[in-house]
Amino acid sequence: MIEKAEIMDEQAMQRAITRISHEIIEKNKGIEEVVLIGIQRRGVPLAKRIAQKIKEVEGIEVPAGILDITLYRDDLSTLAEHPVINGTEIDFSVTGKKIILVDDVLYTGRTVRAAIDAIMDLGRPTMIQLAILIDRGHRELPIRAEYVGKNVPTSKNEVIHVKVKEIDEINNVTISSYDN
Template identity: 65%
Template sequence: MKTKAILLDQKAISRATTRISHEIIEKNKGIEDLVLVGIKTRGVPFSQRIAEKINEIEGKKVPVEELDITLYRDDLSEISDSPLVKKSQFKTDIRNKNVILIDDVLYTGRTVRAALDAIVDNDRPKKIQLAVLIDRGHRELPIRPDYIGKNVPTSKSEVVSVKFNEIDDKDEVTIKEKA
């Protein structure tokens, strides 16, 4: 795939993380009863970065959970004949909490739908909000993020690639053209 453009560099990702963190604090009137849930893979480091920024701002740590939605995907048969099935268990009690579901890219909405199913299987939070670094459009389900780092209108022939230092040894968001 050919890289068409760099959408966000390290500084832009940092600015978006800071802004989203402030917006989460403001919308929830503080961080009381807040739990961040990062969708594996790249939603996890993004959620940890937001938690660190919230800690810098508020001086208190917010619990961060990891969510593997493999079991809940509606396209498992397209991914593998024998998909890996894992039950998510949170260490943090999410009952009556404000859960911020965090992912790197929002596209069709199917990953978020699967994540919502997984969260509700764990317990019933008071509220679930969605934070994404990139919203690229093309929704197949009626899902809308509460917090967005950047809106990027894309064509279906394009791929948005998010890289985080924690996984990829680089902070960058690019848009690529499928061959």
């Protein structure tokens, strides 16, 4: 794997989070009934950052939950003999809520499909919207994000790495490729 370039530094990531937060407020005409749910792993700190930014702007705390989609994946049997379960922590009802699913990278759409299945098992939201830091294309399912930090066209042999301080001790986004 060869690192090719840094796509976003810490400041660019923060600007994207700020913009996404404002877009969420605008599109939903405020934050009434809005909740954020971060997809394990890196979607979780991103959801918390969006919640914090919305609180700074609106003065109201938006509930933020954690969703583990491991058992909903359609490739579960190919992941590992004993997949790691990070846990779901949603201490609010999803029924009747406007859910903003948050993840780091949108690629094939399969993670988002699994997340929607997991949420529907918890209740019946009014709507589900998707906020993504990086959209790299190559969709296999008809899924699109309402809120995108940055569109990065990639080839299939490239990989996007989102790093967040809470997990990786650095905030940035890089692109790498497999050595061919």
